Amino acid sequence: MPIAIDMPKMTDTMEEGVLVEWAVEEGDNIAAGDVIAQVETDKATMDVEAYDDGVLLKKVAQAGDSLPIGGLIAILGNEGEDISGLLAEHGTNGTVAAAPPEEPVSVEPKPIPVETAPSGDALPAAGLPTNGRTKASPLARKMASDHGLPLVNLIGSGPGGRIIKRDVQAQIGRAPAPAAAPAPTYVPSDRSVDSVRISQMRKVIARRLAESKYTSPHFYLTADVDVAALITQRTMLNDYLAKSGGPKVSFNDFVTKACASALVQHPDVNVTYAPDDGVILRYNYVDIGVAVAIEDGLVTPVIRDAQQKTVATIAQEIQALAVRARDKKLTPEEMEGSTFTTSNLGMFGIESFTAIINPPNACILAIGGIRDTPVVENGAVVAGKRMKLTLSCDHRVVDGAVGAQFMATVKELLESPLSLLLQT
Amino acid sequence: MAELQLREAIRAAMVEEMDRDEDIFLMGEEVAEYNGAYKVSEGMRDRYGDRRVIDTPISENGFAGLGLGAAMNGLRPIIEFMTWNFAFVAMDQLVNNAAKIRYMSGGQFSFPIVFRGPNGAAGQLAATHNTSVEALYSCFPGLKVISISNPDDAKGLLKSAIRDDDPVIFLESEFMYGMRGEVSDAEDYTIPIGKARIAKEGDAVTVIGHNKSYWRAMEAAEMLEADGYAAEVIDPRTIRPFDWDTVIASIRKTNRCVIVDESNPFASVASEVAFQIQARAFDDLDAPISRVTAKDTPAPYAKNLIEYYLPSAEDVYRACREVMYLD
C-alpha cells in the first residue's frame, strides 16, 4: 500500500510550511531516515525525513508550495503501485480538505478515511491559512475604514491573527485623528506595488510582537554608558585573542556579558510573567537571546547559561549562531527559551532606540552605537565616548526601580570592564 | 407584587380573561376533572363548569382542529397540549389550518386562538418527550410564537395572546411550572407581543435566551460578572415576530453575541437570529456570532447524557469568553 508523506509539525507554533527544495527525485529508492526535502517553517528551514522505506512514487508538492500541517508532500511505495486512491483522499491541491479540528470530546478514530472531508461539522480551527487575505472582524474593518487606517498596517490579536476591535482601538489611540482635510490629489506617475507573500517567519514575528506590545505595558529606561575604558580593554583583549587564534570580541559581546552578570545580581529582571498559571517564573540561569537580522526577518538564537561563560566564549558562540542563522540552519531548540534578549542596531548608526519585549521575557535591552560626544569632566568639556542602552520593561512584573537598579549595574560593569573579564 | 408559581400565573391569566370574555373556553386532555396534568388549570372547572373547561379524549388532531373551527365561528379557544411533543399528531391543524386558512380565504376568517403547553426538555424522558418546537412553528407565517421564562411574562403575555386575533403558539415548560416569581398585580396586566425584555444590562457581550435557556444565559452572566465583565442578557419572549430592534441595539453596543437555544442546532431559532444579526449589524460585529444549543442528536435518556445534551451555563460562559477574545 502506498504511504503518504505529510507536512510534519516541526515547531510548536508552526501552522504551515513551505517546501523549499527537494532532496530526492521521483523513482529514487528511499530508506527510512533519508532527508527527502527541506521545509521552511515559521522559525527555520528544516529537513523532512522519510519514516519508511520505498520508492518515491510522486512528489505531490512542488518547491515553493505552502502546505498546512498534514498536507500531502509525497507518496512512497513499491514501484508501479496505484496511488490514485491516496491522491483522491487528499484535495486536488494535495492537502486534506481540512485538518480535523481539535474537539473537546474524544471521537472514535476512523480506521481508514474514505471521505474527502471530515464528518464533523465543527468550525475550522482558527488560524488556518488565509491565502494572504487580511482577516478582520466586520467591526474592525469598519472602524479602520472610518479612521483611514489601512488594514494591512494593523496587527490582529484575535484567533488566527484576526484584527479585532481592540486592535483598531489601540491603533487609533496611538495615531492622531485623521485630518478632516480632503485627501491630497496625486499626480499620476509610473508607480507600481509589489505583492510579496508573507513568509512564515514574518507572520510569527508579526503575531508575537503584536501580542507582546498589546499585552505587556512597556516602559523604557535609558542609560548613557561611558565606554572609553571598554574600548581600551577590547583592543587589548582582541590583540591577545588574535595571537591565540580565537575570534574577535565585539562591544555587543561585552554588553551581553554585562547583562548576564547583572541579571544574576538582579534576578527580578530575569523573569517571566505567567498570569494564566498565576505565577512569575524566576530563573536561576541566564539564557540570553541575541537578535540577529537575517535576509527576510529576524531570529534570536540563545546563549545558554551566559552567566557561566566568558566574554570570549560568548563571542564565539554568537558568531557561530549568527552564521547558522543567516544560513537558516538554526534548529528551533537553538531559538527557544531565552530569559532575556539584547538587540543591537549600533552598526547602523543608531544612537538609541526602544525595542519590543521578546515574549516570554520581561525585558529587552536595546544597544545603540558608540559615539563621540563632548562630556564634562572635572569642570571641563572634553571629548568622550558614549553608548546609549535602553531597557524595555514589562511593567506587569518589572517596576521602575528594579529596572533602574539593573541598568545601573550594567552601566557600572561596562564602565569598569576589567571586572567583566575577571568574571568567568 | 404577588409571588406566584409559573402555573399560577398562567392560570391567573386564563381566569382573568375568561371572567372578562364569555367567548373564551379551555379545552385539552385532563384540564377539567383532573385539574390539569401539571395543575395549571386547577380549580377552573369548578369555576366555569363543563361548558367552558372541557376534557378531551386523546385526540390531539381532533381537538386542535375543533378549536380552530370554533375560532373560525366566533369563539376564542385556549387549547392545552399536555406537552408540545404530543402536538405533532396535530401538526396538520396547526400548520395547514391555523397558519394558512386566513390567507387562503383572503382574510375572511381569522383565528383568535391560543395553543399552549410545555415545550422542550423535561428531563429523563428520552427523545420523543424532549422536543423543542419553537423554531418549527416559527417557520409558518400566520402563526405567532411566544416562549416564556418567568411568571410575570407568562401572565402578561398569555393575556395578550388570548386577546390577540391571530393564532398564538404559547410555549411553557414542565421544569418551570413550580418556579416562583413576582408577578405584577397591576389591573389588567398585559405585555405586548413581539417585545423582548432586557433582563440585565451590560456592554461586554449580548446573550440571548428564551424559556429555560434564558436562565442558562443569566447564570453565565453571573459567572462573567465574577470575571469583571457585564453581559447584556435579552429574553426575546416572543419568537415570532422577533424583536430585532432590541437585539440589534444591544449588538451595536457589545459588538458580539451568544445565542442560547435548547433546540437542536439545525435551522433553530439561534440560526435565524444569527442570520438576522449578521444581515442587520454586520459592521458592528467584532466576532463571529456564537450559539449554544442542544446537541445535534435526539435527546438521550441516561442522566449524564441528557445533561451533556442540553446547553449548560458553563457552555454559555465559555462561548461568551470566546467571542470576547478572552481565551
Next chain:
Amino acid sequence: MALMTKSAVLHNGQSDVSYDTIETKLPFRKYPGDRFTHSDLGLNVADIGDIYRNMLLQRRFEERSAQMYGRQKIGGFLHLYIGQEAISTGSVYALKPGLDSVITAYRDHGIALALGMSSNECMAELFGRKDGCSKGKGGSMHFFSREKGMFGGHGIVGAHIPVAAGIAFAHRYKNDGGVCVCYLGDGAVWQGSFHETLNLASLYQLPVIYVIENNQYAMGTAVDRAAAETDLFKQATSYKMPGSLVDGMDVFSVCQAMRDHVALARKGQPSLVEIRTYRYRGHSMSDPGKYRTKEELEAKKNEDPILRLKSYIIEHQLITNEALDVLDVEVKAEVAASVTFADESPLPPLEAIYEDVYTQKDFPFLKI
C-alpha cells in the same frame, strides 16, 4: 348546559351492558332514488325551477372552467364536481341560509355556487384575480365566503373534518341554533381525523352532519380497494350516531335525507350520511381515468342527476321543455359573463402578498 350526555348507567366508566343484551340491529335509514316527490318535500314549481337552475349553473360553470384551464387561464389543480350536483343543491335546500355553516374539501365549486356565491367571484378566483372570492389567494380548492356561511374548500384530505366539529361547537356554545354540514370524500374516511372527530362530535353532542360524498373513487382508488367495510355509513355505529345511505343522483332523496339529519343536528345529535354519487370527470384535469371502463362511465351517465331532474320535470309537466332551454341559455350567458369578468379583473397587486396573513396590520414580516 352540560356538554356531555351519557345515557347509559355507568360503573367505573364502563357501560352497564351484559353479553346477552348487546344490540345487534343497526338503526340505519335508507334514502333510495325515485322514492320522494317534490310534493313530499313541499316544493313548488318555482322551487323546482330554482333547483334545476342551480344544478345547471354548477354544470355549465365547470364545463367552462375546464375549457379555461385548457387555455391556461386557470393554474394549479382543477377538480370538477360534474355528476355530483344533486348533493350540493339538495343539501343546501335543507339549510337555513345566513345561519347554518358549510365546509367541504377541495372539490368545492359546486357547493360554493349552490350556496349562492356568484359565478363572477368564483371564476375570478379560478383565474387568480383580485376580485376572486378569496382575493386570488386560494384558487380552485379554497373557495370561502363568510357571508354565505361557506367555511371553505380545503385542500388537505381530512384536515377540515375536525374544523367542522369546532364550527358546530361554536354554534352550540353560542346557542344560535345553527348547524354545520361537513362534506368529505370517500377517501377521507380513512384519515384518522375522521374517526377522532366523529368520536368528539358524538361525545360532545355537536350539531354537525358529516356527509360522505361517495363518488366511488379516492383519486384513482376504488372504494373496495381502500375500504375493508365498503358501506361507509356503518362507521356511524362506532361513534353511537345515526347513519344513512342516500342515492346521490336524485336531488329529492338528498334533500329529504339532509332535512332529516339537519333536524337531528338542531336537537344536538350529530350524524353521518353517505351519499352515493358518481364523478364523470377525472379526479383532476390531469387524470386519464384509466381505473374505470368507458362502459361504466356511459352507464352512469344515464343516471345524470340533471337529466334525471329534467325528465322528472317533463314527466310531471312542471315546466316546459322550451322554458328549460331558456334557462340553459340564461345560465350559459351567466357563465360566459363570469369568464369576461374574471378576465377583466386585475391581478392582485404584489403588495397584497403581505395582506391577510395576520389580522395585525403592522406585522413585521422578515424581508431579508
